[in-house]
Amino acid sequence: MVVEAFGGPDVFELRDVPDPVVGPGQVRVGVDHCGVNFTDVRNRRGDGLGRPPMVVGIEVAGRVLEVGEGVERLQVGDAVAALCGGDGYAEQVVTDAARVVRLPADLAGDPVAACVVGVLPSALNLLRHGGRVQPGESMLFHGAAGGVGSVFAQAAKVLGLGPTIGTVGSQSKVDAAQRFGYANVVVRDGFVDSIGGLTEGRGVDVVFDPIGGAVRARSWEALADFGRLVHFGNASHEPEVVPAADALRARGLGYMGYSGGQHAVRDPQTVRSSWLEAVDLVASGRVVIEVTEVFSLADAARAHALFEGGETVGKVVLAP
Ligand SMILES: NC(=O)c1ccc[n+]([C@@H]2O[C@H](COP(=O)([O-])OP(=O)(O)OC[C@H]3O[C@@H](n4cnc5c(N)ncnc54)[C@H](OP(=O)(O)O)[C@@H]3O)[C@@H](O)[C@H]2O)c1
Incomplete structure (x- = not known):
């Protein structure tokens, strides 16, 4: 093709x-x-x-x-x-x-x-290396009903991490995202208020964002102090938003990135263990x-x- x-x-x-x-x-x-x-x-x-x-x-x-x-x-x-x-x-x-x-x-x-070897290793590596998520930390994942989204909350559970809140673009995708294991699913319009409500105003510890643009810009508001925002895509095709250094410093926030594709090109050995792990998780039925x-x-x-x-x-x- x-x-x-x-x-x-x-x-x-x-x-x-x-x-x-x-x-x-x-x-x-x-x-x-x-x-x-x-x-x-x-x-x-x-x-x-x-x-x-x-x-x-x-x-x-x-x-x-x-x-x-x-x-x-x-x-x-x-x-x-x-x-x-x-x-x-x-x-x-x-x-x-x-x-x-x-x-x-x-x-x-x-x-x-x-x-x-695509979506599940991405989810595992995003959790471990992108967000460096610790047990007990809360997470928000944008695009919870999509490919990576469909295995992200499952991967988190396997690693003993979570809870994970997912966002979806429309009400029609809420059921799918719930099936994929998210603790809560919210429609992306108004997600900052929804996260505030679900976390008693504190925000989440880590946001995973593959959408970019306005969604990324607003995601900082959904983070708790000392939180991290992991960018790993730009589905919106909107210009990249670079956070102001003093705003990061004031709240102790981190801006991280992850690209499984580029790791695989530079040195496949750095991500190969996650491919083998993913085969095992799917073959054993622990991740669907x-x-x-x-x-x-x-x-x-x-x-x-x-x-x-x-x-x-x-x-x-x-x-x-
Ligand atoms: N860095 C890495 O290693 C890595 C690896 C895999 C994937 N990714 C990234 O992760 C994202 C998900 O990849 P995927 O292959 O699993 O795709 P996918 O999630 O199955 O599809 C993309 C989803 O993005 C959402 N979206 C929001 N704004 C969009 C827009 N303007 N145009 C199209 N979609 C939009 C849609 O979900 P809603 O309807 O819920 O908005 C759509 O279902 C992509 O951004 C991709 O580039 C990165």
Whole structure:
């Protein structure tokens, strides 16, 4: 599914291209499923790291078709998932073996497998490294019914953290977010007042914000003194808001960031343990990833239109 120029969902073009060639340290994976992520939207419309002509798609699951020179950990036929960093909306993808994890038999062929190394490691790393959350601290997560949102409160519980309050863009998503394990779910309009009400005016210890713009600007008001705001995305596409240093100093606040994708590029080993942990958590049923829609690869434009329009909950997956 090739993108020749930045633009809306209609820029996707289904095309036959040559099979990708495996280099040393790499594997070629036959893709059963590919998760849809907001990063794909950003790459497609031109505010990510991708440059056309390109194939977007960062998380895949399938079978190893070929191993490159020097790869010993993986064999042809292995069921795997990979955070491949691009090229995923395709029947085959080549990626570094370091970015691939083996899957247990129960997950092989399941659309859920294409989401395991994406959203759940993000949630685990946001809690540990982004927010450095301590037991007993309260949290607020914006976008609680989305992909990362659908596993964030579950991941927090597994780590003995929480309670977590979630925000959603509309009333229609409240039920989904509640199903995903949040202690409270509030509609984002007016969230500062809602948080005040839920915390007796104190605010939360940590806010996780992938939306940016006006939502981020107001999130400082929902923080308790000595709280942290973790930014890890900018779905609103509004200009970044930089907090004033003296305002941070006055209340002892911290501004933190996290990018799992960029860690994976710089040194996959720094995030690899979280991929293995995520496979284990999903395979054992301790965290549930809800795939709410599976589209054929040819339907990527429709999947993106719904996803980008905020009309999806949980995870959306493409099936080449
Ligand atoms: N830094 C990292 O390592 C990392 C890793 C994964 C994801 N992310 C970021 O986390 C966010 C969630 O990613 P995801 O793939 O799981 O997506 P998602 O949450 O399934 O979808 C994005 C959600 O953002 C909300 N949203 C608010 N304003 C929006 C706008 N103007 N346009 C579109 N959506 C808007 C919508 O939820 P409501 O209807 O509730 O508003 C929408 O459902 C994205 O910003 C992504 O870039 C960062």
